[in-house]
Amino acid sequence: MGDKLDSTVEFPKIDPSSPYYLGSQDGPGAKISHIMLRRDNYHDWQHSMTMSLKARRKFGFIDGSIKKPTSKFDLDNWEAVHCTLVQWLRNTIDPSILDNVSYVTDASVLWAELKEQFDVVDGTKIHGLKTQLNNCKQTKGMDVTTYYGKLKTLWDSIIMHEPPFACKCGKCECDIGSAALKRLDNERLHQFFMGLDYSLYGSVRSQQFQLDPLPSLSRAYSVVVQQERLKTESNPDVSEVAAFTVPNSSID
Incomplete structure (x- = not known):
């Protein structure tokens, strides 16, 4: 009889200090800012979100300092974080303007779109x-x-x-x-x-x-x-x- 193949694949665990780490409290439904983005409060919202994302070591995905990796494992984690960030951003957008945002899977693109639409000097x-x-x-x-x-x-x-x-x-x-x-x-x-x-x-x-x-x-x-x-x-x-x-x- 031939050796039985083990179909279980062991993936390395992500260190909690890694920007790729997502804990049990970091689900897509989390609301990481108490300020909801409206048409007239972009700067307040942007400041609150920036502090929250930096506290979670995730702002590098927004400003592009965390580059898209090439290895399969890191790429999967990079995409998972981006999808989560997109949901976090959408969770803090007032429903009346949510339709203004296109469905994207790249958080940095969504961040740029929100800035272009609402960062207006009034x-x-x-x-x-x-x-x-x-x-x-x-x-x-x-x-x-x-x-x-x-x-x-x-x-x-x-x-x-x-x-x-x-x-x-x-x-x-x-x-x-x-x-x-x-x-x-x-x-x-x-x-x-x-x-x-x-x-x-x-x-x-x-x-x-x-x-x-x-x-x-x-x-x-x-x-x-x-x-x-x-x-x-x-x-x-x-x-x-x-x-x-x-x-x-x-x-x-």
Whole structure:
């Protein structure tokens, strides 16, 4: 009798650190971003998806840095990841615009199509964000952290549409990138203090603006938060005091 042929083929296991690895939670039905792509929020969606894909070591399939392999095993894995990525992208697209996307099996092609269709610089959108920024104030009862969070959200949205200037030739010796970032930080510092409650933090603002050079935004924010903490400790809110007061009740 001849030897019995073993039809079982042993494929090498994929290391979890490999970009080809897909775990049990990485199925095609997974939604890896809580932001749904609509017609007017491409930059928010793109930023969220980029962070999620990089965290999963998959963005190389999008930007082309992970090239199409030649070996059969790697090629099968490469195609499996691309099909999964296509489904992940489609899972975060609003149904009203899903028909705009052609059925493709290459995630980088789909990513490029979405960018071409929805990455539109909208002057009205930028104007609206800057108007909100100009009107952003610390209202009565609002703590500094909440106020700063509102500013930060607007700053991040604007920077997606208007990124700071940076050298792209690689030959610049004047370090324009650092200078641009410092100017942006100074601008945000002024915006932060302009909307801050002057009756509470006017003296802090005067002190910070007397410094040369001006402090960074993060340093000034830290100083204001510390001042807020001191004010709270020296003048506790009535409701906080009441929480520690035992009501005088009689026993029937």
